Amino acid sequence: MVDTVAVLASQRQDRILAEVRAHGAVRVADLVDRLDVSEMTVRRDITELDRAGLVRRVHGGAVSADPDAAAGRPTDEPAFAEKSTWATAEKRDIAALAAATVEPGQAIALSAGSTVHLLAQRIAADPALRPLTVVTNSLPVAHTLHHAAVDPAGLDVILSGGTRTPSDALVGPVADTALTTLRVDRLFLGVHGLDESGLMTPNLAEAATDRALLRCAAAVTVLADHTKWGVVGLARIAALEEVDVVVTDTGLPEPARAVLADAGCALLTPDDTTDHQPEER
Known part of the structure; x- marks a missing residue:
């Protein structure tokens, strides 16, 4: 039976x-x-x-x-090329929303990460975002801004230096020391994962350099598609309370939205671009 x-x-x-x-x-x-x-x-x-x-x-x-949802062990660190193939449509939407918050005359910081790299592509292609100073610890971001920029004369790029990771980030004492001397209006930060406990990465050195980026920024915007929620990493970068804005996609579950709201994070998604405008801390 x-x-x-x-x-x-x-x-x-x-x-x-x-x-x-x-x-x-x-x-x-x-x-x-x-x-x-x-x-x-x-x-x-x-x-x-x-x-x-x-x-x-x-x-x-x-x-x-599945791997394309960025799942993995806390110590897994996918290569930049691999991450660039995950959630591509969502990442493009997130990059477009983030680019709309950049203003000419600002100094901004761009971390490593495939979504932040898409933001760099938009910045490079938009001559209206000039003059602009960009601090980055990402080799792909620096390469894109240097080689693909429209009106490169109005775009100053400062590369941190440091030791290269599998995700093409520059990290370590050289990068951390360089960032202590700088101050930017806003950091656009990519993360490996996030949940109630905060922002995470599998790389201890990258976590330290990301914290150095946070310390040099007047405001912090995290770029994370919905598959990043609940993904764990060995090292915590920061608490959610240290983030001003999270730019994500419409697939982010409602419980995650509630957690971010409780932490004081403004949420920017493709279906809501007006209610939560970034503000400096």
Whole structure:
């Protein structure tokens, strides 16, 4: 005799897995409505999928466990070229929103990371954002601003120096010391992951250099697509309370939005570009 309960559980879990693969993340509350079951049942199904390595259970829902959702062990550090192929549409939207907050005459800092690199491409292509001074510890960002810039005469690029990481960031004592002498209006920071505990990276040296970038900035904007939520890293860069604005995409689960709001982070997404304008701390 077929176990009806087991079959139904299997069907629910297939549906949950399909939702996560289609959207990168899913909320428990949404699954309760779609599957017409209790919250406890949904959480139990997510736990089973998490144990099987098919999804990753996070606060309020689940995210993809596939590599293109940036999942991995706390010490995993993907190469820049690999990260550039993940969540590309979301990253392009985030870069466009971030670029709209840059003003001519500012001094800004751009960290390493594939989303920040897309922001650098937009800055390079927009002559209206001149004059502009950019401090960066990213080799791809510096290369793009130097070689692809329209009106390069109005764009000053300061590269920190340091030791190169797999993500093409320059880190270490040389970079950290150089950044202590600088002051910028805003830092645009890419992260490996974030959750209630803060911003994270798998690289200890990069965490220290990112903290040096934070200290030299009057305001901090984090660029992170929804797949970064719940992703852990070995080293914590900063608490959420140290962030002024998070630029993300519409896939960010509602529980994550609530956590960011409680921490005082303004949220900027493609469906809401007016309610939360960046302000200096």
